[in-house]
Amino acid sequence: MSDIFREVDEDLRRDQIMTFWKRYGGFVIAAAVLVVAATAGNVGWKHWRTTRMEERTAVLSEALAKLRPADENSQPDLKAAADALSAVGAKLGDGHADMARLYEAGLRARQGERDQAIALYDQVASTAGTDPMLRDLAALLSVQLQLDTGDAAALRTRLAPLLKAGNAWKASATEASGLLAARAGDNAGAASLFKELSEDSTAPQALRARATELAALYAATK
8 A cells, every 4th residue: 555655746636635545445445354354364264273273182182091090000991092092083183083093003902903903004004194204104003013924025015115215214114124024034135124224323222222133143044
């Protein structure tokens, strides 16, 4: 608006300004209303989104609260927590639903329900809208549950994308790939993978220490 008025000669008479206002005043008011509405809408959207996120977090926290023992002498009810997480899935969206499935899968696995846990991990890993880091984590956890029973070649194929530089789960995927190579009788391949992991300065110390021992073990049995 100020730019428009700066273009008007200072000597314009009052009637000329009134003529301008009568002609364009409606557009000016409409533009002002749109700016205010857009600003209010943006603020409203952010508030709604924050509220929804808080609500979903509360629902997820309530389900996870079942993991807290009733007292110091009792054990957490894993089944109740897993069932609660399964039940709240419909109330959640986006990353919260994926987190609920990951938590539930972990609890199912701890109870020996491996097939159900694998199915949940695979569901997260195959969902297009899932955050890539969570999707890769789900794929890794699914493979880890199948290290001793699944098809070694197929599982190593699933791990291949996680072995790329910069992937958050590269270290754990390298260890799993080494174990699968060893299971398939490829001791040289296993030794190479474990050696690579033992020399990876970005890997957790516990993984590097274990990899050092495994690299020596399989190098001796090539």
